[in-house]
Amino acid sequence: MELNEFVSNFADQFDETDASEITVDCHFRELEEYSSLTGMGIIAMAKTQYGKAITGADIRSCTTVEDLYNLINNK
Amino acid sequence: MEQFNPFTLIGKQILVTGASSGIGKAIAVACAKMGATVIVTGRNVERLNETLSLMPGGNHKAISADLTNTEDINELVTELPKIDGLVQCAGVGSRIPCKNIGKEDLKRVFMPNVEAPILLQAAILSKKKINKAASIVYVASRAANAPSIGNAAYSASKGAIISYAKCLALELAPRLIRVNCICPGMVWTELILKDGVDKELLEQSQLTYPLKRFGQPEDVANLAIYLLSDASNWMTGSSLDISGGGEGILTLN
Numbered sequence: 001m002e003l004n005e006f007v008s009n010f011a012d013q014f015d016e017t018d019a020s021e022i023t024v025d026c027h028f029r030e031l032e033e034y035s036s037l038t039g040m041g042i043i044a045m046a047k048t049q050y051g052k053a054i055t056g057a058d059i060r061s062c063t064t065v066e067d068l069y070n071l072i073n074n075k
Numbered sequence: 076m077e078q079f080n081p082f083t084l085i086g087k088q089i090l091v092t093g094a095s096s097g098i099g100k101a102i103a104v105a106c107a108k109m110g111a112t113v114i115v116t117g118r119n120v121e122r123l124n125e126t127l128s129l130m131p132g133g134n135h136k137a138i139s140a141d142l143t144n145t146e147d148i149n150e151l152v153t154e155l156p157k158i159d160g161l162v163q164c165a166g167v168g169s170r171i172p173c174k175n176i177g178k179e180d181l182k183r184v185f186m187p188n189v190e191a192p193i194l195l196q197a198a199i200l201s202k203k204k205i206n207k208a209a210s211i212v213y214v215a216s217r218a219a220n221a222p223s224i225g226n227a228a229y230s231a232s233k234g235a236i237i238s239y240a241k242c243l244a245l246e247l248a249p250r251l252i253r254v255n256c257i258c259p260g261m262v263w264t265e266l267i268l269k270d271g272v273d274k275e276l277l278e279q280s281q282l283t284y285p286l287k288r289f290g291q292p293e294d295v296a297n298l299a300i301y302l303l304s305d306a307s308n309w310m311t312g313s314s315l316d317i318s319g320g321g322e323g324i325l326t327l328n
């Protein structure tokens with residue numbers, strides 16, 4: 001899994017937020033559009049695109065997009 | 076004085092599935108008459124072109140697709156401009172007693188009536204082909220709530236799509252995208268004529284309706300216009316019955 005590609009797939013989960021706002025070190029849970037639905041989208045993305053099972057608690061333990069990347073990578 | 080028209084569709088791009096016949100065709104034509112730019116889809120190119128030929132003005136377009144085929148869905152969505160309205164109308168009927176329902180019968184009903192619209196919707200959303208404040212209309216059926224004999228598989232498929240649409244309405248509400256269902260009673264289309272019930276029996280049965288007739292596709296199209304227009308801005312997650320009064324089912328003696 002490559003970090004830049006992950007960031008772009010992650011950014012794809014948002015509809016209103018400009019992709020340029022979503023960077024490796026952005027605090028994604030603080031984005032205005034972020035909601036429980038986005039969380040579910042991220043869990044689905046981890047499963048379908050990376051074959052990894054993550055939980056809501058896993059996501060909550062992450063602050064930045066890179067944290068999430070590392071978490072999924074280490075699963 | 077400018078004429079008051081809360082139902083105008085001018086400036087909206089609307090995709091209508093199942094637009095080659097019946098209710099879908101009537102909705103597509105009505106949308107064009109209300110000023111929308113319409114993209115029609117269905118399996119049969121010739122019949123889609125026939126729908127196009129009935130539409131006044133505008134830059135309307137036909138894209139043929141079999142929505143039970145994933146590749147066709149992907150090609151359709153790739154070709155699609157960003158839409159302001161979506162009418163999921165493609166579907167098939169079925170009249171089989173519960174005792175006789177087999178796996179193939181279920182597939183024949185659930186693939187076009189449930190699986191295809193859900194997967195098309197997912198593709199449109201994930202490829203970001205729908206605008207903020209758009210309106211989505213699912214053509215379901217009174218059959219979902221009003222039982223009639225032989226209609227179990229069809230009724231179940233329509234019940235499924237109504238439940239789906241209610242969840243979709245919740246998920247899209249933050250973007251002000253509205254999702255509503257239309258539940259027609261019996262409407263004079265090929266769908267009811269193909270079900271193996273004689274036309275004479277249908278003509279007799281329509282007299283049991285309070286308004287003494289089954290619907291015409293245009294009756295349903297007018298409701299779709301309302302749901303697609305800004306007149307229904309405060310409406311989402313609803314299922315609207317349109318049935319000439321009463322249960323809107325087929326009663327056979």
